[in-house]
Amino acid sequence: MASNSPSPQRSTFDLLAAPAVAAMFLVAGYAALFVAPTERTMGDIQRIFYFHVPSAWTAFVAFFLGFIANIAYLLRRRQYWDWLAVSAAEVGLAFCTVVLITGPMWARPVWGIWWTWDARLTSTLVLWLLYLTYLLLRTLVDDPARRAIVSAVFGIFAFLDVPLVYMSIRWWRTQHPQPVIAGGEGSGLEPLMWRVFLLCWAALLGLMALLIRQRYRLECARHELAELSLAADERVAVGKGSGLSNS
Amino acid sequence: MFSLFTSALTILAKELRLEFRTRELLTTTIVFVLMVVVLFSFTFEPTAAESRRLGGGLLWIAFLFAGSLMLHPSFTREHSNDTLAALRLAPIEPFAILLGKLLANFLFLLFAELLLLPVFAVFYDLSLLPLTTRLFPLTLVLLLGTFGLVSAGTVFAAISAHARMRELLLPVLLLIVLTPVLISAALATSSLFADPPELPRTALVLLLSFDVVFLTAAWLFGEYLFEE
Numbered sequence: 001m002a003s004n005s006p007s008p009q010r011s012t013f014d015l016l017a018a019p020a021v022a023a024m025f026l027v028a029g030y031a032a033l034f035v036a037p038t039e040r041t042m043g044d045i046q047r048i049f050y051f052h053v054p055s056a057w058t059a060f061v062a063f064f065l066g067f068i069a070n071i072a073y074l075l076r077r078r079q080y081w082d083w084l085a086v087s088a089a090e091v092g093l094a095f096c097t098v099v100l101i102t103g104p105m106w107a108r109p110v111w112g113i114w115w116t117w118d119a120r121l122t123s124t125l126v127l128w129l130l131y132l133t134y135l136l137l138r139t140l141v142d143d144p145a146r147r148a149i150v151s152a153v154f155g156i157f158a159f160l161d162v163p164l165v166y167m168s169i170r171w172w173r174t175q176h177p178q179p180v181i182a183g184g185e186g187s188g189l190e191p192l193m194w195r196v197f198l199l200c201w202a203a204l205l206g207l208m209a210l211l212i213r214q215r216y217r218l219e220c221a222r223h224e225l226a227e228l229s230l231a232a233d234e235r236v237a238v239g240k241g242s243g244l245s246n247s
Numbered sequence: 248m249f250s251l252f253t254s255a256l257t258i259l260a261k262e263l264r265l266e267f268r269t270r271e272l273l274t275t276t277i278v279f280v281l282m283v284v285v286l287f288s289f290t291f292e293p294t295a296a297e298s299r300r301l302g303g304g305l306l307w308i309a310f311l312f313a314g315s316l317m318l319h320p321s322f323t324r325e326h327s328n329d330t331l332a333a334l335r336l337a338p339i340e341p342f343a344i345l346l347g348k349l350l351a352n353f354l355f356l357l358f359a360e361l362l363l364l365p366v367f368a369v370f371y372d373l374s375l376l377p378l379t380t381r382l383f384p385l386t387l388v389l390l391l392g393t394f395g396l397v398s399a400g401t402v403f404a405a406i407s408a409h410a411r412m413r414e415l416l417l418p419v420l421l422l423i424v425l426t427p428v429l430i431s432a433a434l435a436t437s438s439l440f441a442d443p444p445e446l447p448r449t450a451l452v453l454l455l456s457f458d459v460v461f462l463t464a465a466w467l468f469g470e471y472l473f474e475e
Contacts, residue, residue: 074468074471126423126426129423130423130424133419133420133423136416136419137406137410137416137420140410140411140412140416141409141410141411142411143409146409149471149472149474150406150409150410150472152468152471153402153406153468153469153471153472154403154406154420156464156468157399157402157403157424157461157464157468158424160460160461160464161424161426161427164427164453164456164457164460165426165427167427167453168426168427168430168431168453169426169430171430171431171434171449171450171453172430172434
């Protein structure tokens with residue numbers, strides 16, 4: 001079992017990656033706050049968009065990674081796929097939480113309300129709940145091999161559900177009166193805004209990769225700990241057994 | 248080696264026979280849905296117009312809760328009797344076990360729904376006639392929605408059977424995944440209760456795609472749940 005668990009040690013890559021992502025964040029934050037032009041109607045509050053939307057995209061990337069890992073686990077049965085799946089889902093959920101927090105922060109001054117059952121908001125909330133459920137399921141199954149299988153199957157179902165959720169909610173919302181009109185959606189971004197936006201997304205993707213790697217390493221360490229304590233227990237049992245036979 | 252369908256039908260026959268002998272699953276489910284329908288009236292006291300508008304949603308909430316509770320025994324019963332191992336040893340595809348149980352659950356829940364539909368119509372003053380524009384389309388919505396519910400639900404019952412808190416976990420897993428089914432089925436049912444009745448095509452497309460996607464996923468990945 002231990003043979004298929006590549007336990008990544010702290011490398012020079014990690015030592016360099018963290019400061020690099022931090023530097024990217026500084027630049028991206030500065031660009032979003034000072035370089036990007038001020039939006040005409042919403043003013044400065046619009047700047048939250050540079051972290052709100054890329055967080056959503058990053059969450060999708062993480063969930064997609066988790067989906068791939070789920071399938072790979074079922075086909076290949078290597079523990080590291082399971083570790084990657086849980087790491088990606090957790091990090092994706094964190095980014096999704098950022099989306100759900102920054103959204104109302106923007107909505108309150110612009111729309112005058114914290115929350116509305118608009119198609120995009122509701123879909124994001126359901127997405128968040130789906131992955132919360134996935135992580136909840138993992139905490140309720142004790143046997144690691146069993147947990148890996150059932151959570152992989154549920155993870156696949158949850159991911160396949162996302163487009164259906166999105167389509168049905170969009171349809172549901174068009175059936176009902178819209179409380180808020182999010183105007184100017186199709187108007188496109190000014191080129192400088194685009195560049196800042198992509199920079200912010202790159203920073204968030206870097207952070208995502210970093211977090212998934214750390215979370216993955218944690219999972220490795222937990223696994224190693226479980227194996228070691230099992231081995232220690234065995235040794236104690238053997239020691240006791242031999243002690244008894246000696247006396 | 249049986250073919251997939253004959254072995255699934257054998258499992259289905261076993262489930263039906265078991266239920267026919269005890270009848271406990273169906274009776275409990277029917278009483279449960281009836282209870283929800285009655286309690287709804289206590290909490291909201293809807294007028295005729297309101298029940299026409301809210302009826303679809305209420306009906307599907309009741310079915311969804313009933314489904315998420317009644318699917319549970321289909322695997323825990325095997326666990327408590329230690330019969331799942333025997334099923335697994337049978338020379339059939341693992342998916343046949345899932346499919347047989349899925350079909351059995353589909354028939355049980357559909358039976359309960361069709362039985363309760365007239366009761367519901369009486370309580371909330373909703374008409375099921377004319378047949379061609381109201382009852383038949385409604386039956387179609389029930390068929391598609393229920394199939395989606397049980398195809399995800401039977402897989403999740405197999406999942407939650409291995410977990411702690413399984414009684415609570417199955418509804419948690421199922422209800423959020425069923426969001427598309429609830430939305431489309433409830434809206435379609437409400438539009439069919441409205442005057443004049445109307446069947447939104449989008450609802451059918453959504454329900455059908457949910458059924459196809461989840462049955463295919465169950466077929467591709469469900470068998471892994473039966474490994475020991």
